[in-house]
Amino acid sequence: MDKHLGFSSVSADDGTIVVPPEVRRQLGLDRPDTVVEFVVRDGALLLLPRVAVHxxxxxxxxxxxxxxxxxxxxxxxxxxxxxxxxxxxxxxxxxxxxxxxxxxx
Structure with a gap:
């Protein structure tokens, strides 16, 4: 089930995307050295949290x-x-x- 969490913009200078704090906490993206995988599926961009390998x-x-x-x-x-x-x-x-x-x- 989809849950709408708001909007964010992409910086034209360096491509930075700001992830809302609620999403960072919910998906554990607020931990140091978090890795995110980018997947394009049917025209949609998915950001998938991943465990980094030391x-x-x-x-x-x-x-x-x-x-x-x-x-x-x-x-x-x-x-x-x-x-x-x-x-x-x-x-x-x-x-x-x-x-x-x-x-x-």
Whole structure:
């Protein structure tokens, strides 16, 4: 359902659009570093609030990582998981990987 919230103008100098305070609060656009996606649909402009991805987290959204995440989710759903390792077991596992010679594993 549409809710009319008023009008705003676009600055001819730099294209700035002022979003009414009520809309900013309702959609969480009043938080620092808010990102808005612009979508044109059937001649209408939609502004969609989005969550910004911190530059340190961009790797997580790359296709290779997302593929690995999907694979892990499928393994979890199928119950194909190993019990958790203790810290000592994990370090021993990593040491074994380092000590392994190429072509042996």
């Amino acid at each position: 530059p340190n987290d961009v790797w997580f959204w790359e296709e290779g990582q997302q593929s690995a995440e999907r694979e892990a989710e499928e393994e979890l759903a199928a119950g194909d998981i190993s019990p958790a390792m203790t810290g000592e077991e994990f370090l021993a596992y990593l040491k074994g990987m380092i000590d392994e010679k190429p072509g042996e594993g």
